[in-house]
Amino acid sequence: MAIDSSTRLDRREVVKALLRERGEMLVIAGLGAPSWDAAAAGDVPLNFPLWGGMGGAVAIGLGLAIAQPKRPVLVLTGDGELLMGLGSLATVGVYKPANLSIVVLDNERYGETGMQNSHTAAGGVNLAAVAVACGMERSSLVTRMDQVGALCKDLHSMQ
Amino acid sequence: MSTHWSEGVFALFKQQGIRQVSLVPDAGHSRLIKLCEADADLRLVRLTTEEEGIALAVGAWLGGDKSVLLMQSSGVGNCINMLSMLAVCQIPLTMLITMRGDWSEFNPWQVPMGQAARSVLEAMGVLVSAAQQEGEVVPFTEGALRIAYNTFRPAAVLIGQRVLGAKTFME
Secondary structure: OOOOHHHOOOHHHHHHHHHOOOOOOEEEEOOOHHHHHHHHOOOOOOEEEOOOOOOOHHHHHHHHHHHOOOOOEEEEEEHHHHHHOOHHHHHHHHHOOOOEEEEEEOOOEEHHHOOEEOOOOOOOOOHHHHHHHOOOOOOOOOOOHHHHHHHHHHHHOOO | OOOOHHHHHHHHHHHOOEEEEEEOOOHHHHHHHHHHHOOOOOEEEEOOOHHHHHHHHHHHHHOOOEEEEEEEHHHOHHHOOOHHHHHHHOOOEEEEEEOOOOOOOOOHHHHHHHHHHHHHHHHOOOEEEEEOOHHHHHHHHHHHHHHHHHHOOEEEEEEOHHHHOOOOOOO
């Protein structure tokens, strides 16, 4: 889908907005820019930023969500990191812990290695549709800043 | 008749307060999986690949849960890079690995990973013991659980085909 560059999402702003009213939310930030995004929004002990273990962020979130069922857990990751562990979406879709949310900052690129295309580039893999197919019916695509408020509300609704 | 090793291992899980058991199924683990499934206090998590289990264990530990990962030796190779998380963050995990590709194997495709499993695990900092007799499985598992959770590192028990009985082509 073509996205108008004048309304293109700024990842730092999106993450800041998502974490502004985070309360006790536990955040797993995937390898790459999502770790910087989470830290830029506030370097707090409730964040677990990854600098390795590519493909593992969602499964870490699942283990944490099972261990801490009363606390909201957010996995904040990128398209490349998620694509490496796509099977973990299937695992989450089977167990569906009510306190686990996954936000993918999909820039269609491997940002740490020189902005090479990922499989989501140019109308490729639709990760929101994959999540729905894995059983996460509430998955959606956010492309504008004015949609972030609703996403925030959704993320924090379990608190 | 003595009880199956799965009973003793399951009792250890309960004694040691294991809360999450993740797995990619293997025939050698089927009795232990059934015991875990039937226990309401254990969360059994089926994985699409073994490396998910390493990441799951990281999340479990961050949340205060001890976990165990069950897999077949072919799954060891799938875990290699993910094992770096346990090393960097000093996260404990016990892995019980049923062997293929060792004593009396019939399937040539199982041999390379089966033979490499121990050295691959050790190269990534996992403490390994290998049970070749039924009577070794429970004490080796107890030792692995203790060293993992007392010294914050991963430990694996390889359960040999001499314990499990080698599969035959006809089975």
